[in-house]
Amino acid sequence: MKTVDRFILHTARVLFLGLALASGGLRAHAAEVTVAVAANFAAPMQQLSQAFERATGHRVRAAVGATGALVAQVRHGAPFHVLLLADDRSAALLEADGLAVPGTRFVYATGRLVLWSAERALVDLQGRVLGTPATAVSTGAQPTLRLAVANPKTAPYGAAALQTLERLGVAARWRPHLVQGENIAQAHQFIASRNAALGFVARSQVMPDGRLTQGSAWLVPAHLHDPLRQEAVLLRKGEHDPAARALLAFLKTEEARAIMRAYGYEP
Amino acid sequence: MSPESWQAIVLTLKLATLTTVLLLVLATPLAWWLAHRRSAWRAAVSAVVTLPLVLPPSVLGFYLLVALGPQGPLGQFTQAMGWGVMSFTFTGLLIGSVIFSLPFAVQPIQNAFEALGTRPLEVAATLRASPLDAFFTVALPQARTGLLTAAVLSFAHTVGEFGVVLMIGGNIPGQTRTVSTQIYGHVEAMEYAQAHALAAGMLAFSFAVLLALAFLRRPLSRGAA
Numbered sequence: 001m002k003t004v005d006r007f008i009l010h011t012a013r014v015l016f017l018g019l020a021l022a023s024g025g026l027r028a029h030a031a032e033v034t035v036a037v038a039a040n041f042a043a044p045m046q047q048l049s050q051a052f053e054r055a056t057g058h059r060v061r062a063a064v065g066a067t068g069a070l071v072a073q074v075r076h077g078a079p080f081h082v083l084l085l086a087d088d089r090s091a092a093l094l095e096a097d098g099l100a101v102p103g104t105r106f107v108y109a110t111g112r113l114v115l116w117s118a119e120r121a122l123v124d125l126q127g128r129v130l131g132t133p134a135t136a137v138s139t140g141a142q143p144t145l146r147l148a149v150a151n152p153k154t155a156p157y158g159a160a161a162l163q164t165l166e167r168l169g170v171a172a173r174w175r176p177h178l179v180q181g182e183n184i185a186q187a188h189q190f191i192a193s194r195n196a197a198l199g200f201v202a203r204s205q206v207m208p209d210g211r212l213t214q215g216s217a218w219l220v221p222a223h224l225h226d227p228l229r230q231e232a233v234l235l236r237k238g239e240h241d242p243a244a245r246a247l248l249a250f251l252k253t254e255e256a257r258a259i260m261r262a263y264g265y266e267p
Numbered sequence: 268m269s270p271e272s273w274q275a276i277v278l279t280l281k282l283a284t285l286t287t288v289l290l291l292v293l294a295t296p297l298a299w300w301l302a303h304r305r306s307a308w309r310a311a312v313s314a315v316v317t318l319p320l321v322l323p324p325s326v327l328g329f330y331l332l333v334a335l336g337p338q339g340p341l342g343q344f345t346q347a348m349g350w351g352v353m354s355f356t357f358t359g360l361l362i363g364s365v366i367f368s369l370p371f372a373v374q375p376i377q378n379a380f381e382a383l384g385t386r387p388l389e390v391a392a393t394l395r396a397s398p399l400d401a402f403f404t405v406a407l408p409q410a411r412t413g414l415l416t417a418a419v420l421s422f423a424h425t426v427g428e429f430g431v432v433l434m435i436g437g438n439i440p441g442q443t444r445t446v447s448t449q450i451y452g453h454v455e456a457m458e459y460a461q462a463h464a465l466a467a468g469m470l471a472f473s474f475a476v477l478l479a480l481a482f483l484r485r486p487l488s489r490g491a492a
Binding site for chain 2: 066068069071072075144146148151153154178179180181182190193194195196
C-alpha cells in the first residue's frame with residue numbers, strides 16, 4: 001500500500017510540476033486577450049487576430065454577438081477584456097458605470113450597410129427594389145417575401161436598417177415583411193439560406209474584399225442612417241492584461257487599418 | 268404587462284395547444300405500432316422518434332431552416348402545393364414544435380400500450396370486437412394516463428421551446444414571437460422588468476404543470492396499492 005501511495009504522490013508531483021512549468025512558460029512569453037466582437041466585425045476580426053498573434057505572440061479569444069447582447073453580458077460579469085462594438089454610445093455608458101477603463105475608447109471603424117439578396121438580379125444598384133410595392137417585387141423562387149434585418153433593439157445595424165426604410169418613406173410598406181435575426185450574422189444567414197429574399201447586412205459580410213461574392217447588393221448611402229461609428233473599449237477586467245492593451249494599440253496600426261479597409265470599413 | 272407580452276402569451280398558448288392536438292393524433296398510432304410490432308424497422312423508427320430528445324435545438328433549427336427554405340425538400344413541396352415558404356410563419360413553427368416534442372408524446376403512450384399487453388385485446392377479440400373497436404373501447408381508455416401524460420408533456424415542452432423558435436421564427440410579433448423568445452429579447456435589450464414579469468409567469472406555469480403531472484399519476488399507484 002505504501003508504495004502505491006508513494007507512487008501516486010510522486011506522479012501527482014511530476015504532473016503538477018509539469019503543468020506549472022508549461023503554464024508559467026507560456027505566460028512568460030504571451031498573454032491571452034478575450035475580446036467580445038459585434039457580429040458585423042466577426043470576419044475582419046478573425047484576420048486581425050491572426051495578424052495580431054503573428055505580430056505580438058499574444059493570443060486572442062473572440063466571442064461574437066449583437067452589440068446589445070454583449071453589453072448586457074458585460075454588465076453581468078462576462079470575462080471580456082476588450083469590447084469591439086457596432087455603435088458609439090454603449091462604450092461611454094459602460095465607462096460611466098465603471099465597467100470600462102476611462103480614456104480607452106475610440107472609433108476603430110465606421111461600417112456601411114448593404115441591402116443584399118442571394119439572388120443575382122433581385123437588388124438593383126440604386127436600391128429601387130425598396131421603392132416598389134412589396135408585392136410586386138420579383139422574388140425568384142420565393143413567393144413569401146421576407147426582408148431580414150438584425151434585431152433593431154440590440155444590433156446597431158438593425159436600427160440603421162429601419163432608419164433607412166423610414167428615410168426612404170417605405171417603412172410602413174415593408175413592416176409586414178420584416179424578419180429579425182438575433183444579430184446581423186443571423187440576418188445574413190436568413191438571406192444566404194434564401195429563407196428571406198433580401199435584407200440589410202454589413203458590407204464586410206458580403207463584400208470581404210470590396211467585391212460582392214454572391215447575389216446582388218445595394219450599398220446604402222451613408223446619409224440614409226446615423227453613421228455606424230464603431231467603438232472599441234478596454235474593460236475593467238482587461239485593465240491589467242498586457243495583451244488587451246496591445247490589441248487596442250494594434251487596431252490603430254496601418255496593418256490593421258488595411259485589413260479593415262479591405263472589408264469595406266472606413267477607419 | 269405590455270400588449271406585446273400578452274400577444275406572445277396568446278401565441279405561445281395557441282402554438283402549444285395545436286402542437287398537442289396534432290401530436291396526440293400522430294403519436295397514438297405511432298406508439299401503437301412501436302408497442303406491438305416486432306419488425307426490423309422498429310428499432311430504427313424508435314431511434315428516429317427519440318432523436319429530437321438528444322439533438323441540440325440548434326441542429327433541429329438549422330436543418331428545419333434548410334428543409335423549409337425555398338430550396339429545401341419541404342420548401343419545394345409547400346411551394347409546389349401553392350402554400351409558399353413556411354420559414355418565419357406560424358405554420359413553420361408548428362411543424363418545428365411537432366418534431367421537437369414528438370418523443371414527449373410518443374414515449375408515455377407507448378409505455379402505456381406496452382404495459383397493457385396483448386391480453387385485453389385478445390379477450391376483446393373473443394367477445395367479437397373488431398380490432399379497431401378493441402383499440403378505441405379497450406386500449407385507448409386503458410392507456411388514458413399515458414395519453415394525458417403525453418398531452419401535458421407536449422404542451423409544456425412546446426411552451427418551453429426556445430432554440431428552434433429562435434432559429435426558424437424571425438421574431439415576428441403575433442406570428443413567431445413566443446414567450447421564451449420574448450424573454451430573451453427583453454434580456455438582451457436590458458428590459459429586465461418585462462423579462463422578470465414573463466419569466467416569473469413561466470416559472471409558475473412550469474411548476475403548476477409538474478404538480479398537475481404528479482397528481483395525475485398518483486391515483487394509479489394508489490389503486491394498485
